[in-house]
Amino acid sequence: MSSRAEISVSAPSRFEPVIGLEVHVQLLTATKIFCSCSTRFGAPPNTNVCPVCLGMPGALPVLNRKVVEFATLAALALNCRINETSIFARKNYFYPDLPKGYQISQYDRPLAEHGFIEVPSGGSGRKKIGITRVHLEEDAGKSLHEGFSDSDEKTAIDLNRTGVPLIEIVSEPEISTPDEAYEYLTRLKEIILYTGVSDCNMEEGSLRCDANVSVRPRGQKEFGTKTEIKNVNSFRFIREALEYEIARQVDVIDSGGTITQETRLYNANEGKTYGMRSKEQAHDYRYFPEPDLLPLVVDEKWRTEIARTLPELPEARRERMVKDYGITEYDAQVLTFSKSLADQFEEAARAAKNPKRVANLVQGELMGRLKAKGIQIEQSPISMRGVAASADLVESGTISGKMLKDLYDLSFERGKDFPAVYDEEGRPQQSTDTSALEKMIDDILAANPKQVEQYRAGKKTMLGFFVGQVMKASKGQASPQIVNELLTKKLG
Numbered sequence: 368m369s370s371r372a373e374i375s376v377s378a379p380s381r382f383e384p385v386i387g388l389e390v391h392v393q394l395l396t397a398t399k400i401f402c403s404c405s406t407r408f409g410a411p412p413n414t415n416v417c418p419v420c421l422g423m424p425g426a427l428p429v430l431n432r433k434v435v436e437f438a439t440l441a442a443l444a445l446n447c448r449i450n451e452t453s454i455f456a457r458k459n460y461f462y463p464d465l466p467k468g469y470q471i472s473q474y475d476r477p478l479a480e481h482g483f484i485e486v487p488s489g490g491s492g493r494k495k496i497g498i499t500r501v502h503l504e505e506d507a508g509k510s511l512h513e514g515f516s517d518s519d520e521k522t523a524i525d526l527n528r529t530g531v532p533l534i535e536i537v538s539e540p541e542i543s544t545p546d547e548a549y550e551y552l553t554r555l556k557e558i559i560l561y562t563g564v565s566d567c568n569m570e571e572g573s574l575r576c577d578a579n580v581s582v583r584p585r586g587q588k589e590f591g592t593k594t595e596i597k598n599v600n601s602f603r604f605i606r607e608a609l610e611y612e613i614a615r616q617v618d619v620i621d622s623g624g625t626i627t628q629e630t631r632l633y634n635a636n637e638g639k640t641y642g643m644r645s646k647e648q649a650h651d652y653r654y655f656p657e658p659d660l661l662p663l664v665v666d667e668k669w670r671t672e673i674a675r676t677l678p679e680l681p682e683a684r685r686e687r688m689v690k691d692y693g694i695t696e697y698d699a700q701v702l703t704f705s706k707s708l709a710d711q712f713e714e715a716a717r718a719a720k721n722p723k724r725v726a727n728l729v730q731g732e733l734m735g736r737l738k739a740k741g742i743q744i745e746q747s748p749i750s751m752r753g754v755a756a757s758a759d760l761v762e763s764g765t766i767s768g769k770m771l772k773d774l775y776d777l778s779f780e781r782g783k784d785f786p787a788v789y790d791e792e793g794r795p796q797q798s799t800d801t802s803a804l805e806k807m808i809d810d811i812l813a814a815n816p817k818q819v820e821q822y823r824a825g826k827k828t829m830l831g832f833f834v835g836q837v838m839k840a841s842k843g844q845a846s847p848q849i850v851n852e853l854l855t856k857k858l859g
């Protein structure tokens with residue numbers, strides 16, 4: 368077997384990867400999909416259970432209305448068409464953490480179809496990745512293979528998760544690279560978070576991703592045999608797993624072998640995938656319509672009501688923010704990292720005289736300090752109102768950039784908002800004593816005759832140099848506005 372590095376250099380030119388993603392997202396309802404048990408994560412094992420989710424004979428499922436609303440909202444946000452009538456189906460398989468012996472899912476008539484997500488592709492381009500379907504299903508329980516004194520010979524079962532509501536989002540096999548897969552997942556998560564129907568917490572399993580991947584000679588129409596990579600718990604690992612798996616498949620084909628259709632697990636420590644079991648075909652599951660549930664009808668009236676609760680989505684929001692606040696696309700990208708950050712930025716930008724300055728302060732002064740402290744924007748000692756207030760003070764020339772930095776540092780030290788620290792520091796008086804300033808400026812101009820000459824010869828950008836020199840000489844205490852005025856006057 369040749370090394371990974373060799374393969375990855377030559378593979379892209381001869382082989383083309385085909386990737387499709389299946390993402391399971393847990394919906395944030397308080398109760399399960401077909402019973403009133405709590406969905407709370409981390410409860411003691413087997414305490415959130417009842418005859419329905421334990422699959423006792425004779426217990427009947429009752430569909431949770433909120434689940435349908437959340438799933439529909441997510442599907443609309445993913446540009447899907449909602450099917451007025453969808454059908455629940457039994458997916459039959461035997462597994463210890465599935466007490467009924469079947470999972471209630473949707474099969475040939477899912478809740479929603481024909482959506483898409485746009486991802487950045489090739490520089491400034493964009494690519495639409497199709498979403499085949501979004502369907503509803505219940506989660507299974509958990510098998511615990513470790514953590515007990517007799518774990519070496521027994522497996523424990525926790526059924527709290529049984530019946531927790533999920534949506535499965537299936538992409539078209541239109542993803543061409545591991546990077547595109549990473550982008551798709553990042554956008555998908557962002558959109559779902561914006562709708563508020565899930566917390567997408569990967570550590571707690573609220574978002575899980577399986578990837579189907581195959582390779583084919585470039586230009587060939589037919590798909591190659593695919594493998595499925597299951598249970599990878601971060602987007603970065605999915606990208607790595609796909610890179611490895613693509614290289615592995617190319618290598619197998621190059622050495623005359625054939626790819627086996629199977630499920631593979633990714634070992635993140637080794638950076639390799641391993642075959643787990645041969646993959647079931649759909650007919651192995653013996654799908655049939657769930658006899659205990661009526662067809663699900665989301666009529667136009669209900670759909671419209673749900674659509675009305677759809678928030679502005681990240682992509683549209685970025686475009687609007689660029690227009691509204693005169694910020695760059697990059698600014699907008701950073702500032703919409705989370706809905707909460709974007710909400711707070713907009714609050715500050717609307718309150719401030721110069722939104723662009725707010726954007727710069729958030730990125731340049733606030734985010735770095737938050738990162739250094741290892742805290743989120745929600746825990747920031749400086750509120751967005753505080754950022755807006757500080758931006759206005761710099762804008763009006765009341766404080767200098769240097770003073771702002773010092774005050775931000777004090778805010779973080781004291782855990783107090785900017786206006787409070789600004790008051791505590793006795794609203795630091797700027798040097799507005801122009802006679803002292805004028806003396807300083809005269810000295811600086813005298814010390815830099817060459818630069819003065821250049822300025823007078825038309826190189827107006829030299830002004831910035833002089834402002835910098837004066838600010839330095841005044842140890843950041845001078846008002847930039849007054850310095851500017853005096854300099855312009857003296858330089859003639």
Ligand SMILES: [Zn+2]
Pocket residue numbers: 399402403404415416417418419420421530
């Ligand atoms: Zn239950």
